[in-house]
Amino acid sequence: MYRRANELFPGFEENRIETPDISFAVLTAGSGPVILLLHGYPQTRSAWHRIAPVLAENYTVVVPDLPGYGESRVTGNWQGMGSKRRMAKSLGEMMLALGHLRYAVVGHDRGGRVAYRMALDFPETITALVSVTVVPTPETWEGVSKAFGMGAWHWFMMAQPAPLPEKLMAADPRFLIDLTLGKMAENIERIDPLALEDYRFAFDNPDVRHAMCxxxxAGAATDETDDLADRMSDRKIQVPVLLFWEKDRLYGGGREPLDIWADWSSKVQGKGIGGGHLLPETAASEMLEDLLPFLEKAIDVPGQL
Incomplete structure (x- = not known):
């Protein structure tokens, strides 16, 4: 049944893009200014099935599986491949291979961490940033508490040296992913059955689980180091930023997301939305209410195609 999930993206074209380190599985559709959509853990590109078709009515939309996730495979050196800087570089190479020089990036969860790293490392390429349920990695670690540890236990388990987490996850992958997605969505039945099967099938693959680990x-090591270096040097995101976060949730030790992101960019706006952690699937309509006017203002201008 795997990749029947492509039925969720009517009119999209399936592509296989080779870069020096990654063989990307990617869907594309539409025309006009370009938008790159990046999913999170433990999902695949199917996470965007309620957002991407709407955007494709007015934009060129690119929807890949993240490096190592879904059907995107690491073909080069695995060393450091989990770092958001490496992922950002590979995704930039993928976009260049598709002929896209400038584009907005929308990222959820782990994809949100790749997205803001792209905005920091490639300011000449990124036209706008949309971050969904994410604050920068240093602020996340600085806000760790008992409640965070109990709720986001996988941050600690999956960051352990190989092969411990890989062996633990291999014991019953379907139990683990259903438990995780059910909690994130606040009810697993809110996830489309085709998307859910796509996530499950991908998670069955030990190579995918290793990539997730x-x-x-990297989130507990290289990513934090890279972000701290930027924060200490007062390096800012230069493009407009739109945030979506889980309504009534505080981040980074009890801080509001807008306050945290204001330390990283002076062009930040956003709001909290109900629906749990998987907002692109559980609250797509609410996201689009703000996403569409933001993109129109941020990137629908001459010279930014």
Whole structure:
């Protein structure tokens, strides 16, 4: 049943893009200014099935599986491949291979961490940033508490050295992913059955689970180091930023998301939305109410195609 999930993206074209380190599985559709959509853990590009078709009515939309996730495979050196800087570089190479020089990036969860790293490292390429349920990695770690540890236990388990988490996850992958997605969505039945099967099938693959662990290992090491270096040097995101976060949730030790992101950019706006953590699936209509006018203002101008 895997990749029947592509039925969720009517009119999109399936592409296989080779870069020096990654063989990307990517869907594309539409025309006009370009938007890159990046999913999170433990999902695939199917996470955007309620957002991407709407955007494709007026934009060129690119929807890949993250490096190592879904059907995107690491073909080069695995060393450091989980770092958001490496992912950002590979995704930039993918976009260049598709002929896109400038584009907005929308990222949820782990994809949100790749997205803001792209905005920091490639300011000449990124036209706008949309971050969904994410604050920068240093502020996340600085806000760790008992409640965070109990709720986001996978941040600690999956960051352990190999092969411990990989072996634990292999014991019953379907139980683990259903438990995780059910909690994130506040009810697993809110996830489309085709998308859910896509996530499950991908998670069955030990290479995908290893890539996810490498992602979280980097989050506890290289990603934090890279972000702290930017924060200490007062390096800012230069493009307009739109945030969506889980309504009534505080981040980074009890801080409001807008306050946290104001330390990283002077062009930040956003709001909290109900629906749990998987907002692109559980609250797509609410997201689009703000996303569409933001993109129109941020990137629908001459010279930014």
């Amino acid at each position: 490498e992602d979280y290992r």
